[in-house]
Amino acid sequence: MLGLLIAKEIREIVYSTKFVLTFGAMSVLILLSFYTGALNYQHALDEGEAAAAELEQDLQNRTSWIGVHASTYLAPRPLEAVVTGLSNDVARSKTVWVEPLAKDNSTRYSEEPVWAMFRAIDLEFILTVVLSLFAIVFAYDSVSGERERGTLSLAMSNSVPRSTFLFGKIAGTFAALFIPLLVPMLLGALMLPFLGVPMQGDDWLRFGLIIAAGGLYLSLFLVLATFVSSFVKRSSDAFLVLTITWIVLVAVVPRAAIYVAGRSVEVPSKASIDFELQKGRLVEFGKISSELSTFEQTHDFSELTREEFESTYDEFFGGLLAEQNRARTERMDRLFENARNRERERERLALLFARISPAASMRIVATTLAHTDVELVFDYEDAVRDYQKTYRQFVVGRAGNAAFTGRNTKPFEPGAKLIDPHDLPRPTFNRRTVASDVSKSLPDIAWLFLINLVMFACAFVSFGRSDLRQPPG
Amino acid sequence: MHSSPLGAATSDNRPDEMLSLIVIRELKSLLLRPRFLVITLTTVGLISATTTLGIQEYHHDEAAFHNKVELNKEILRVHGHWHSYGWAQVFRAPSPLRIFVTGLDDDIGRRERLDRPGTVKLTDPKFAEEPVFALFRPIDVTFVVLYVISLLAIVLSFDAVCGEKERGTLRLVLSNAIPRTTFVFAKFVSMWLALFFPLLLAFLMGALLTTLNAIPFSTTDWVCFSALFGISILYVTVFLSFGLFVSSVVHRPSDSFMILLVIWVAAVLVIPKVATVAASKTTNVATISEVSSEAQTFRRNQQNEILLRRNATVDSIITTSRQVAEGRLSYEANQSWVDAAWKRQNDFEAQKEKEYAEFLQRLNERVDAQKARMTRVAMTLARLSPSASYQIASSSLAGNGINLKARFERAVEDFAVAHKTFADEKIAPAVNGTGQMEPFDVNQLPQFVQPVRPLSEVARDVILDAGLLALWALFGFAAAYVAFLSYDVR
Numbered sequence: 001m002l003g004l005l006i007a008k009e010i011r012e013i014v015y016s017t018k019f020v021l022t023f024g025a026m027s028v029l030i031l032l033s034f035y036t037g038a039l040n041y042q043h044a045l046d047e048g049e050a051a052a053a054e055l056e057q058d059l060q061n062r063t064s065w066i067g068v069h070a071s072t073y074l075a076p077r078p079l080e081a082v083v084t085g086l087s088n089d090v091a092r093s094k095t096v097w098v099e100p101l102a103k104d105n106s107t108r109y110s111e112e113p114v115w116a117m118f119r120a121i122d123l124e125f126i127l128t129v130v131l132s133l134f135a136i137v138f139a140y141d142s143v144s145g146e147r148e149r150g151t152l153s154l155a156m157s158n159s160v161p162r163s164t165f166l167f168g169k170i171a172g173t174f175a176a177l178f179i180p181l182l183v184p185m186l187l188g189a190l191m192l193p194f195l196g197v198p199m200q201g202d203d204w205l206r207f208g209l210i211i212a213a214g215g216l217y218l219s220l221f222l223v224l225a226t227f228v229s230s231f232v233k234r235s236s237d238a239f240l241v242l243t244i245t246w247i248v249l250v251a252v253v254p255r256a257a258i259y260v261a262g263r264s265v266e267v268p269s270k271a272s273i274d275f276e277l278q279k280g281r282l283v284e285f286g287k288i289s290s291e292l293s294t295f296e297q298t299h300d301f302s303e304l305t306r307e308e309f310e311s312t313y314d315e316f317f318g319g320l321l322a323e324q325n326r327a328r329t330e331r332m333d334r335l336f337e338n339a340r341n342r343e344r345e346r347e348r349l350a351l352l353f354a355r356i357s358p359a360a361s362m363r364i365v366a367t368t369l370a371h372t373d374v375e376l377v378f379d380y381e382d383a384v385r386d387y388q389k390t391y392r393q394f395v396v397g398r399a400g401n402a403a404f405t406g407r408n409t410k411p412f413e414p415g416a417k418l419i420d421p422h423d424l425p426r427p428t429f430n431r432r433t434v435a436s437d438v439s440k441s442l443p444d445i446a447w448l449f450l451i452n453l454v455m456f457a458c459a460f461v462s463f464g465r466s467d468l469r470q471p472p473g
Numbered sequence: 474m475h476s477s478p479l480g481a482a483t484s485d486n487r488p489d490e491m492l493s494l495i496v497i498r499e500l501k502s503l504l505l506r507p508r509f510l511v512i513t514l515t516t517v518g519l520i521s522a523t524t525t526l527g528i529q530e531y532h533h534d535e536a537a538f539h540n541k542v543e544l545n546k547e548i549l550r551v552h553g554h555w556h557s558y559g560w561a562q563v564f565r566a567p568s569p570l571r572i573f574v575t576g577l578d579d580d581i582g583r584r585e586r587l588d589r590p591g592t593v594k595l596t597d598p599k600f601a602e603e604p605v606f607a608l609f610r611p612i613d614v615t616f617v618v619l620y621v622i623s624l625l626a627i628v629l630s631f632d633a634v635c636g637e638k639e640r641g642t643l644r645l646v647l648s649n650a651i652p653r654t655t656f657v658f659a660k661f662v663s664m665w666l667a668l669f670f671p672l673l674l675a676f677l678m679g680a681l682l683t684t685l686n687a688i689p690f691s692t693t694d695w696v697c698f699s700a701l702f703g704i705s706i707l708y709v710t711v712f713l714s715f716g717l718f719v720s721s722v723v724h725r726p727s728d729s730f731m732i733l734l735v736i737w738v739a740a741v742l743v744i745p746k747v748a749t750v751a752a753s754k755t756t757n758v759a760t761i762s763e764v765s766s767e768a769q770t771f772r773r774n775q776q777n778e779i780l781l782r783r784n785a786t787v788d789s790i791i792t793t794s795r796q797v798a799e800g801r802l803s804y805e806a807n808q809s810w811v812d813a814a815w816k817r818q819n820d821f822e823a824q825k826e827k828e829y830a831e832f833l834q835r836l837n838e839r840v841d842a843q844k845a846r847m848t849r850v851a852m853t854l855a856r857l858s859p860s861a862s863y864q865i866a867s868s869s870l871a872g873n874g875i876n877l878k879a880r881f882e883r884a885v886e887d888f889a890v891a892h893k894t895f896a897d898e899k900i901a902p903a904v905n906g907t908g909q910m911e912p913f914d915v916n917q918l919p920q921f922v923q924p925v926r927p928l929s930e931v932a933r934d935v936i937l938d939a940g941l942l943a944l945w946a947l948f949g950f951a952a953a954y955v956a957f958l959s960y961d962v963r
Contacts, residue, residue, distance in 0.1 A: 018731045025735050029743065036750050043760075050765035057769045061776055089580075089600040089607040104596035109580040113878050114752075114848040116580040117864070118745035118855060130738065137734060236632075240508050243628060244515055247621050252519065255612040259526050262605055269537060270602050275544040278560075282551050347605045354609065363608065377604040 001160060002168050009172020013138065019176065022134050027184040029126055034188030036120040037081030038195035043108070044076035044092065045196075051093050059424070065399050070096045070391050072427040074380050077371055078203045081192055083210065084122040085363075085372025088115065094384045096427075098392050099325060100277075100332050123185065124366040127214035128359050129250055131181075132221045136242045138177060139225035141235040142169050143463060148235060150470040166463050170226055170456075174219050185211060202434050206369040209438065213369075216448045217362045221246075223452055227459035230466050254360040257353035265346035268339045280331055284324045291320055318400065329389065336385065340378060347374050358451055361444040368441050371432060380429060387427040394425050492655050495646075499663030503629070512625055513671040519617045520675035524682045527572035527613060531688065534567035534599075541584070549915045558896035559588030563885050563921045565595070568872050569688050570697055573614040573679060576873030579606070585885045587892055593882045614679065615867045618672075618705045619741065619860060623712045626668060627733045630716025632726035633660050634957060639726060643962050657721070657957045661950060664713050669706060676702045693928055697870040700935065704870070707942040708863040712737070714949025721957040744858035752851035758843045764836060771832050775825045786818045848875060856938070859945045866938035872926055876934070884924040892919050 013019050051073045062068055074092040091105035109116035146152035155165065189207055192199055199207070225242055232238040295316055301309050351374075354360035367373035503509055545562045552560060565583040582595030600607035634657075637643035646656065680698065683690065690698070716733055723729045759767075790811055796802040852875065855861035868874030895918065902908040 017728060021731050021735055025738055029738070032743070032747065036746070039750060039753070047761045050760075050762040053762070053769065054765050057772065061772070086600075086604050086607050089598075089604060091601050104582075104584070104586070104594070105598070105601040106582070106594070106596050107580075107598060107601050109577075110582045110595065110598040110601070110878075112844065113577050113581060113875055114749055114844075114851050116577050117851075117868075117875055118749055118861065120746050120750070121742055130742070133734075137731070237508070240511060240628060243624060244511065247515070247519075247624070251616070251620060252522065252612060254609040256522060256526060258606060258609055259530065259611065262603075263529060263533060267603070269540065270597070271537070271541040271544055275548060278548050279551055282548075343605075350605050351608075360609070367608065374604045374608060377601075 002164050002171075005160070005165060005168025006172040006175065009169055010176045013173060013176035014180075018138070022137070023180055026126070026130065026134070026181055029121065029130065030123065030181070030184040031188050031191075033121050033123050033126055034081065034191055035195065037084070037122055038192060038197050040084065040087070040120065041076050041078065041081045041197045042195075044080070044087070047092065048073040048075050059420075065395070068098070068395065070387075070424060070427075072096060072384050072387055072429075074429065077431065078192065078197045078199050079206055079210075079370035080372055081195075081197045082122060082189070082207060083124040083366045083370035083372050084120065085124070085367035085370060086374060086377060087372045090377050090380060096384065096388050096391050098395050100329055100385070100388055100392075123188070124210070124363060124370075127210075127217060127366070128362045131177075131214065131218050132250060132359070133246060135177065135218055135221035136225050136239070136246055139170075139173055139222045140229055140239045140242050142173065142226045143229040143466070144232060144235040144238050145229070147466075147468060147470060153468045153470065156468050162464050163460055166226065166230075166456075166460060170219070170222055170459075173222050173226075174215075177222075178215055178218055182211070205434055206437065209441070210366050210369050213362060213365045213441070213445055213448065216445065216452065217358060220358055220448060220452050220455060223455040223459055227455055227462055230459055230463040233471060249357045250359040253357035254354045254363070257356060257360070258350040261353040262346050262350035265342060265349055267342040267346055268335070270339075273335050273339060276335055277328070277332060280328060284328065288317075288320050288324060292317065322396070325392070333385075340382070343378065355444070355447060358448055361447050365441045365444045365448075368444075369437050371437065375432075379432075383427065383429045387425075390425050390427075491651060492659055495651065495655060495659035496662050499659055500666060503663055503667045509667060512629070512667070513674065515625070516617075516622060516671040517675045517678055519621060520614055521678045521682065523612050523614055523617055524572060524679040526611070527575075528683060528686050528688065530611065531567055531569065531572050532686075534571070538564055538566050538583075546915050549918070552913075554913045555896050555899040555910055558892065558918065559586075561587045561892065561918065563587060563888065565881055566923045568694075569683070569690050570694055570871040571873060572683060572688065573698065573701060574867050574871035574873065575611045575613045575615070576868035576871050577875070577877055578871075578873040579611065581873070581878050581881075585882070585889075587885075587889050593886045593889065595878060595882055595885075614676075614701070614705070615864065618708060618867075619863060622668070622672065622705070622709050623737065623741065623860070626664075626709050626712035627716050627730070627737060629664050629667060630713050631720055631730040631733050633664065633717050634720040634960065635724050635729050636720070636726045638724060638960075638962060647962055653958050653960075654954070657717070657954055661714070661717055661953070664717070665710060668709050668713065672702070672705060672709065676705075693926075693931070696928060697872075697931060700931075700939075701867055701870050704863060704866050704935070704939055704942060707939065707946060708859060710946040711859045711942055711949060714946050714953060718949050718953035718956060721953050721960050724961070740858040741860040745855040745861040745864070748854035748857070748861070749851045751854055752847050756843065756847040756850050758847050759840050764840055768833060768836060772829060775829060779822055779825055782821060783818060786814050790814060845879075856941060859942055862938040862941045862945075866935045866942070869934040869938075870931060872931075874934070880924060880926075885921070888919070888921050895919055 051071055055071045059068070072094045074090060076087065080087045088108040091107050093106070141148075143152065146155065156162070189199065189204075224245070225238075228242050228245070229235070229238045232241060295313075299312075301312075304312065351360070351364060355364070364373070368375075541562075541564045545560075545564075548560055549557060563585040565581075565585075567578070571578050579599040582598050584597045585593060585595055632639075634643065637646070647653065676698075715736060716729075719729050719732050719736075720726075723732065793802060793807050793810060797804055797807045852861075852865060856865070865874060869876070899911060903910045
C-alpha cells in the first residue's frame, strides 16, 4: 500500500508542468553554480601562484636584511567551488616580517567589489534557499489540495491508515523532487576536475555528506508544508502561511539571531590591539634608545677598529632588539589569545541562536564540511602567527642580529643570495580531518533530523484529526 | 434591469465611475481578507526589524569609528614628532543610510594608511575582521523588498485574472459590459494600492525608528531615503505587472504561479550573478599572475642591467686601485674618483627604481582600467534583470554601491598629498637646516573629511536604473493589457 501511494505521488509530480519547469530551472542553476565555483577556485589558485612567484623574486634581489619578509597564502580547497561560505571574506595573502606586525587585510570582495555586488550562487545557496522554496511550492497543497479536489476522502476510503497515507505523500514528494536533482548535482561535481578543481577521496565524502544534509533539509520543509497543509483549510492560505514561514526561517531568523547574539559579546577590536602593540613598541624604542646611549657612554671604543666597533655595537643592539621582540611577541600572543577567545565565544553564541532556523544548521553543516566556515578565518590567522615565529627563528639563525639591525656584516658579493628562497621554511596550514569535521557537523545533522521528526509528529496529529471531506462550494 | 454583482452599475454609467466601482470591489476583496493583514504585518514587521538591527549595527560602527580615530591620534601623539606623519591613518565612517541599505559597506575596506602616497588601497573590511557576520550577511530594507515584497507581489497577482476565470467570476464581471480596459486597469490599481500602503507604512516606521534613535540624517539623506521608497515601489510594481501579465496569458493559476516563480528566480538570482561571470569571461582582465610576471620580467631585466653596470664599475675600481698600489695614481685622487663612480652607480640604480615605480603605476592603472571596464560590462548585462537595477539604484542612493571604493580612495589620495605637504613643511626647517621644527601638535595635522556626495551626483547615479524599472513596469502592464484584451474568459 505504501509503495503504491509513493508511486502515485511520484507519478503525479513528475508528469506535471510544474515539475518540468522546476527541474529545468534547478538543473541550470546547479550546473551554473559548479561552473562559477570552479572559476572562483581558479582565481584563488592563480593568486596563490602569483604570490609565491613574487616572493621568490623579491628574495632573490635582496641585498640587505632590512625589508626582508616572507608571505603566506591560503590555498583554496576544492569544496570551495561547492560551498563558497567565507572563502571570499578571508584575507588569503599575508605578509610575514621578522617583527610581528599587524598588517592590512584584503579580501576578494574588498579588492573586486563587482563580485560582492551580486554574490555568486553556490550549491549550498541552492539547497538552503531555492530548494526549500520549491519544497513549499510542491507540498503546500499536498493535503488541502486533495481535500479541495475531493480526492482525499476518496483515497482514504480505501482503508489506508492515515499515517501510511501521510508518509506516502511525503516520501513520494521527496523522491520526486530530490532524486532527479541528484543528477545535475553529480554531473556538476564530476565536471569539477575538468574545470581545474581536483577532487580527492576526502572531498567526495564531504560532498556526499553535504548532499545528504541537503536531503534532510529538503524533507524538513516538505514535512512542514504537509503539516501546514493539513490544518489550513484553503490551499492558497496554506501557501501564504508557508511563504511567510519560509521567509522568516530562511531569511530573517539566522541573520537577526547572529547580529543580536553576536553583538552581545564584546570582542576587542583589531584597532585596539594594534594600538596596544604600537604603543608598546614606542615605549620599547625609548628604552632601547636610552640603553644605547648608556652603552655608548660607558664603553671605550677608541681601541677598536671600525669592524670591531661595528660588530660589538651590532651585537649589543641586536641583543636589545631580540629581547624586545621576545617581550613584544609575548604581549601580542596574550592580546590575540584574549581576542580569539572572545571571538570564539561570540561565534558560539551567535550560531547557537541562529540554529533556531534549520537554514542556519544547513549552512553551518555545509560550510564546516567544506571548510569555508568562520573557523577557517580563525585557524588561518593562528597559523600565520605561528609561522611568523618559525620564520623569525629562521632569519635570526641566518643573519644573527643583522636581522634586526639590517646591517650586513658580510661584504656584498655579486651573485650571492641573502636567502635562497628554497631554504625558506614553508608555512604549514593543517586542514581539519574529515573525521573531525563530520563530528563537528553531527549535532546540526541530528538537529535537522529531530526537527523532521517533530514536524512529522505534528503533521501526523494534525492530519489524524482533520476533516477529510471536500469543503463546500 | 437585471441585478448584477456591482449593484446599480450598468453600461450607462460613466467609465470612470465604473472604474472606481471596480477598483473598490477589488480593494474590498483584497483588503478585507486576512491575507492583506498578513502581508501588511509581514512588510511592516520585517522592515521594522531590519531597521532596528541596522540601527544597532550603525551605533556599533559609529563607536568603532570614533575609537579608531582617537587611537590613531593617540599613537601620533605618543610618537610626538612631525616625522611620524606616516603613521596617520584614515578611516571610513559609517553612513546613516547604511541602516536601510547595507550595500557593499561591510565588504569594502575601512582603513587607509597615509605612509604610501601614490598607492591607495582601502583595507580591513568589516567581514574580514568579524567573520561571523559574513556567514549570513546583514538583512536590510533592500533585502526585504528585493526578495520578500517581490514574492508577495507575485502571490497577490499570480491569479489576478486566471484565478477569477477558474472561479467563474471573470465571466460574470465582464458580462456586465465592463470594458476590458477598465477591468485590467482596476485590477492593477487595486493590487498596487494593496502593496503601496503597507510599504508606505513600513518606510514611515523605519523613519520613525531612526528619528527616535537620534540617528543624524542630513537633508540629502532624507531625500535619498524618500527616493529609496520610490524605487522600492517601482520595483514592486514591476513584479505586480509581470504577475498580471502572466495571469492574463495562462489559464490555470498554478501554472501562472510556477512561471512567475521561475521568472523571479531568473531575475533575482540568476541574471545578475551570471552577468558578472559573463563579463569576466568576455572582457580582457589581466590575471594577477600575468600582472605579477610582467612586473617581475621588467624588474629582472633591470636587475641584469644594474648588475652589468655594477660589475663594470667594480672592475674599473679594481683597475684604479691597482694603479694606486703601483704608485701611478694618488690615493686621494683615486678616492674621489671612486666616490664619484659609486655615486654614479647609485644614481643609476635610483633611476632604475624610479622607472620601476613608474612602470608599476602604469601597469596598475592599465589593470584598474580593465577592471573598471569589466565592472561596467557586468552592470550593463546585469541590468537585464529589474532586480539588479533595484540593487544598483538602492546602493547608489545609500552611497555604498559599486562606486564606493573608487570614490573613497580618490578622496584619500587627495588628502594624502595635502597631509604629506603639510608635514613636509613642518619638517623642512630641520631638513634644510634653516632652524628649529615647531613642537609636534597632533591637532594641527589636517583632518580627513568624509567625502560627501552632492544630490546631483546621486541623481546621476540613480536615474538610469530608476528609468529602467519604470520601463519594466510599463512594459509589464502594457503586455498585460494587450494579453487581457484577447483573453478567453470562457
